[in-house]
Amino acid sequence: MDRSIPVWVAAALALVVLMALPLGWIGWVSVSSESGPTLAHYATVFQDPQLQKALWNTVVMAFWVGLASVALGAPMAWLTARTDLPGQTLIRGLIMASFVTPPFLGAFAWVMLAGPNAGLLNKLYRNLSGADDALVNIFTMPGLIFVVAIYTFPYVYIMIANTLALIASDLEEAAAILGAGRLRVAATVTLPMVAPAILSGFILAVLQALALFGSPAILALPAGFHTITTQIWSFFHYPPKVEMAAAFSIPLLLATALLLQVQKRLLGRRGYASIGGKGGRRRAIPLGLWRYPALGGCLALLACAIFLPYGVLAKAALSRAWAQPLTWDNLTLANFTFTFFEYSATQSAVLNTLELGVMTATVGAGLAALLAYVTNRRLIIGHQVLAFLALAPIVIPGVVLAVGLFIAYTRPPLLLYGTLWILFVAYVTKEMPVGYSQADATFKGVHPELEDAGRILGAGRLRVLGEITAPLARSGIIATWCFIFIGVIRELSASIILFTPATKVISVVIFDLKEEGQFGPIAVLGLFMLAMTFGTVVLMQRVLGRDFMGAKE
Amino acid sequence: MPGVIVKELTKRYGEVAAVEGLSLEVKPRELVALLGPSGCGKTTTLRVVAGFLRPEAGEIWVGDRCLSSPSAVVPPERRRMAMIFQSYALWPHMTVAQNVAYGLRFKQEVSRAERERRVREILKVVHLEGFESRYPGELSGGQQQRVAVARSLVVEPEILLLDEPLSNLDANLREEMRFEIRRLHEAFGITTLYVTHDQAEAMVISDRIAVLYRGRLVQIGTAHQLFEQPRTRFVADFIGKTNLIDGVAAAPDRVARGGLSLRVASASLKPGAAVTVSIRPHEIALAPASSPRTPGEGVNVLRGTVQRTSYLGDAIDYQVQVDGSDVVLRVAGPPPAAVRAGQEVTLTLPAAACVPLTDSD
Numbered sequence: 001m002d003r004s005i006p007v008w009v010a011a012a013l014a015l016v017v018l019m020a021l022p023l024g025w026i027g028w029v030s031v032s033s034e035s036g037p038t039l040a041h042y043a044t045v046f047q048d049p050q051l052q053k054a055l056w057n058t059v060v061m062a063f064w065v066g067l068a069s070v071a072l073g074a075p076m077a078w079l080t081a082r083t084d085l086p087g088q089t090l091i092r093g094l095i096m097a098s099f100v101t102p103p104f105l106g107a108f109a110w111v112m113l114a115g116p117n118a119g120l121l122n123k124l125y126r127n128l129s130g131a132d133d134a135l136v137n138i139f140t141m142p143g144l145i146f147v148v149a150i151y152t153f154p155y156v157y158i159m160i161a162n163t164l165a166l167i168a169s170d171l172e173e174a175a176a177i178l179g180a181g182r183l184r185v186a187a188t189v190t191l192p193m194v195a196p197a198i199l200s201g202f203i204l205a206v207l208q209a210l211a212l213f214g215s216p217a218i219l220a221l222p223a224g225f226h227t228i229t230t231q232i233w234s235f236f237h238y239p240p241k242v243e244m245a246a247a248f249s250i251p252l253l254l255a256t257a258l259l260l261q262v263q264k265r266l267l268g269r270r271g272y273a274s275i276g277g278k279g280g281r282r283r284a285i286p287l288g289l290w291r292y293p294a295l296g297g298c299l300a301l302l303a304c305a306i307f308l309p310y311g312v313l314a315k316a317a318l319s320r321a322w323a324q325p326l327t328w329d330n331l332t333l334a335n336f337t338f339t340f341f342e343y344s345a346t347q348s349a350v351l352n353t354l355e356l357g358v359m360t361a362t363v364g365a366g367l368a369a370l371l372a373y374v375t376n377r378r379l380i381i382g383h384q385v386l387a388f389l390a391l392a393p394i395v396i397p398g399v400v401l402a403v404g405l406f407i408a409y410t411r412p413p414l415l416l417y418g419t420l421w422i423l424f425v426a427y428v429t430k431e432m433p434v435g436y437s438q439a440d441a442t443f444k445g446v447h448p449e450l451e452d453a454g455r456i457l458g459a460g461r462l463r464v465l466g467e468i469t470a471p472l473a474r475s476g477i478i479a480t481w482c483f484i485f486i487g488v489i490r491e492l493s494a495s496i497i498l499f500t501p502a503t504k505v506i507s508v509v510i511f512d513l514k515e516e517g518q519f520g521p522i523a524v525l526g527l528f529m530l531a532m533t534f535g536t537v538v539l540m541q542r543v544l545g546r547d548f549m550g551a552k553e
Numbered sequence: 554m555p556g557v558i559v560k561e562l563t564k565r566y567g568e569v570a571a572v573e574g575l576s577l578e579v580k581p582r583e584l585v586a587l588l589g590p591s592g593c594g595k596t597t598t599l600r601v602v603a604g605f606l607r608p609e610a611g612e613i614w615v616g617d618r619c620l621s622s623p624s625a626v627v628p629p630e631r632r633r634m635a636m637i638f639q640s641y642a643l644w645p646h647m648t649v650a651q652n653v654a655y656g657l658r659f660k661q662e663v664s665r666a667e668r669e670r671r672v673r674e675i676l677k678v679v680h681l682e683g684f685e686s687r688y689p690g691e692l693s694g695g696q697q698q699r700v701a702v703a704r705s706l707v708v709e710p711e712i713l714l715l716d717e718p719l720s721n722l723d724a725n726l727r728e729e730m731r732f733e734i735r736r737l738h739e740a741f742g743i744t745t746l747y748v749t750h751d752q753a754e755a756m757v758i759s760d761r762i763a764v765l766y767r768g769r770l771v772q773i774g775t776a777h778q779l780f781e782q783p784r785t786r787f788v789a790d791f792i793g794k795t796n797l798i799d800g801v802a803a804a805p806d807r808v809a810r811g812g813l814s815l816r817v818a819s820a821s822l823k824p825g826a827a828v829t830v831s832i833r834p835h836e837i838a839l840a841p842a843s844s845p846r847t848p849g850e851g852v853n854v855l856r857g858t859v860q861r862t863s864y865l866g867d868a869i870d871y872q873v874q875v876d877g878s879d880v881v882l883r884v885a886g887p888p889p890a891a892v893r894a895g896q897e898v899t900l901t902l903p904a905a906a907c908v909p910l911t912d913s914d
């Protein structure tokens with residue numbers, strides 16, 4: 001018997017418990033009552049017109065976010081991957097920034113920019129035009145879609161840019177030599193090859209939108225409508241209606257699972273996109289007169305996602321009254337002192353967040369690495385199941401996961417509710433797919449023969465793991481750590497249900513501050529969060545030696 | 554120095570057998586090549602021998618130790634073997650010296666100083682003195698190959714396994730390394746199993762060649778035996794160029810196809826049985842039809858028409874349509890060309906060169 005087997009089996013068991021417990025409880029609670037099994041909760045949920053409305057709102061929002069993300073992401077991917085657009089590095093960098101910006105921070109920023117009364121853009125408009133009404137109102141369905149889309153389009157962008165990077169321009173040139181015009185080449189050769197990437201990018205964007213809690217909570221609730229996630233959250237308001245939350249979680253879960261299945265199919269057939277890829281040189285398509293208008297378009301979009309929101313956050317952090325012009329009188333550091341030294345919740349929230357971030361990233365990256373190793377090297381029977389389980393939480397929106405964990409850990413034997421541990425479990429579960437994918441890619445890059453060579457020369461399996469595999473996988477695993485850390489410090493949708501007064505994290509404090517209308521401290525904490533995020537991103541790029549969005553350059 | 558015995562080895566992936574009922578013996582100090590086209594199960598066989606894979610049936614013996622059987626597999630690290638991989642599998646995070654010294658660390662009897670001495674020594678043997686502190690990424694393909702060789706030899710393994718070690722090198726270097734590996738084998742005398750899909754490589758390097766086809770051993774023997782007396786169509790075709798004529802045994806020593814009848818190098822054919830005859834192009838003598846001919850004992854004489862001639866530099870390749878038959882024979886002759894396309898020729902085929910292939914495949 002191989003001495004290493006207990007290690008693999010323990011990792012596998014941890015995973016099963018992590019996944020199975022919350023989902024099992026959701027399913028069970030949604031169909032049980034004091035008098036035995038029942039479908040009553042489902043009936044209540046789906047017959048309530050208000051809940052039907054929330055379902056419909058979610059569908060509308062997710063669909064339009066998907067479309068908008070493709071409309072924004074696809075052209076930018078083409079422009080940066082294929083043309084002589086100036087400033088490509090900058091644009092890629094900014095898209096990356098938008099990728100890691102917590103969407104709920106963007107939503108806050110846009111409240112300050114485009115709130116109907118005090119919103120800066122609306123004030124500017126009124127000053128310039130002398131009109132009385134607002135130019136834009138962010139507290140609407142289109143406003144919500146807009147704010148979600150500008151932080152979701154990078155998913156589509158990455159998908160398409162990476163696909164385009166694999167298609168050699170030879171394929172396009174072959175068509176051009178046969179007499180096809182430029183547009184025709186794009187329509188008959190390039191487009192069909194990236195079509196699966198576009199579609200699956202669309203699905204990815206829809207999935208993001210479906211699972212989102214922060215932006216709808218900030219923009220839809222004041223506008224007077226719910227989405228599924230905000231509705232589930234409100235089921236936890238006193239008195240909590242956990243069975244309803246469970247029953248209402250199921251459609252979201254099913255929709256996510258279904259969409260992911262479709263996406264997998266699409267990607268499965270994508271093989272041909274990479275066929276021409278190897279070694280094919282790419283020549284930039286000249287944009288001619290369109291170079292600068294195209295650049296302007298990209299920058300305008302990125303202004304909406306980055307410059308304006310970051311700017312308004314910085315302004316709010318530094319001013320006494322965020323809506324007033326930034327004059328000397330209005331300038332202050334009081335928000336910082338208030339946030340970090342006077343506001344009671346902040347210090348412990350910062351500590352909690354860091355503690356959870358480090359713990360989750362460390363345990364998560366370790367577990368992900370173990371699992372990826374087991375599945376890559378096929379160390380135990382049933383390793384395919386492990387890969388499936390590790391990726392499974394992707395179908396569980398944060399809010400739904402929280403519902404499951406809430407039910408699972410508010411009762412014996414594991415009374416975790418009220419401690420940081422329940423958040424820890426939530427984060428590890430939620431980040432497992434990202435961590436696993438990263439670690440998996442890492443081990444795919446370590447040729448198994450490197451390990452075999454160690455074995456045959458006399459090293460046991462664990463020694464080979466420590467002396468050969470680990471050093472080679474190190475940078476990949478550090479990157480995994482960073483990915484998880486970034487994911488944890490910005491987490492809101494599960495935290496908002498699982499926190500207790502003693503276990504607040506930064507995102508929850510920001511959300512609380514919103515209820516109190518304290519924009520200055522929100523901005524301060526938001527910037528703090530962004531600083532941590534970008535610090536981690538920089539570390540990760542260093543370690544990986546390339547930008548993390550893409551295929552290797 | 555023990556040998557290796559592979560007994561009735563079967564290895565399946567799911568339903569598909571990658572290796573089936575393979576038996577093979579490598580004698581002490583012998584170098585046997587496993588030769589066959591890609592996908593025929595060479596790597597699988599080697600990895601079972603190395604202990605990376607568990608066989609579904611059969612056993613691997615080294616000396617008097619049974620190392621693998623379906624019920625028990627001694628792990629690779631306890632087999633006293635070394636292996637050279639197709640990818641070289643050098644560890645990029647270790648220097649050349651660290652790579653080479655790795656296996657010695659697990660030998661208690663080798664002190665640190667002794668280890669360093671042996672590393673220096675073996676690097677000299679593979680002509681890599683002074684490269685100790687380089688990283689594999691800083692070496693050429695050929696040098697990496699040598700490091701891999703050194704790393705395997707330095708541990709003084711009982712058995713050396715090589716999996717297409719030369720296939721990543723360019724043609725010139727490959728040829729050079731063939732002789733180098735043979736030289737090292739003669740110097741160290743380690744029992745070796747060498748996997749390749751290149752018949753020329755197998756012929757240069759090995760004492761004996763085991764030809765694999767679809768997971769089975771079809772023939773084993775010296776290069777000379779395989780070339781002169783192939784037993785199956787596959788072996789005849791895979792090792793060197795040959796003419797294959799499908800016919801029927803007409804007599805114990807005759808094979809007929811249509812109007813063509815050949816004396817063959819066997820007197821024990823079963824009349825009526827299907828037989829394929831293999832004739833090497835260089836065994837056929839070709840002369841203009843007008844020249845005098847002396848049909849002796851045990852010689853087939855055929856008439857034919859040259860369809861085309863190709864100049865190959867060191868030889869001329871003739872395609873000759875045999876009269877009264879659908880058979881086209883390739884004939885190799887020395888330059889300059891004796892005849893031109895369209896001319897009538899006489900072909901002389903010694904019966905001893907007409908090898909009947911009786912095994913299927």
Ligand SMILES: Nc1ncnc2c1ncn2[C@@H]1O[C@H](COP(=O)(O)OP(=O)(O)O)[C@@H](O)[C@H]1O
Pocket residue numbers: 566570571589590591592593594595596597598
């Ligand atoms: N890990 C594996 N899983 C499934 N099939 C495999 C695996 N490894 C090899 N095979 C199959 O077994 C057969 C023999 O493979 P291999 O031993 O690698 O051939 P060779 O080294 O002669 O090219 C091939 O048909 C190959 O597809």
Ligand SMILES: [Mg+2]
Pocket residue numbers: 592595596597717
């Ligand atoms: Mg092979």
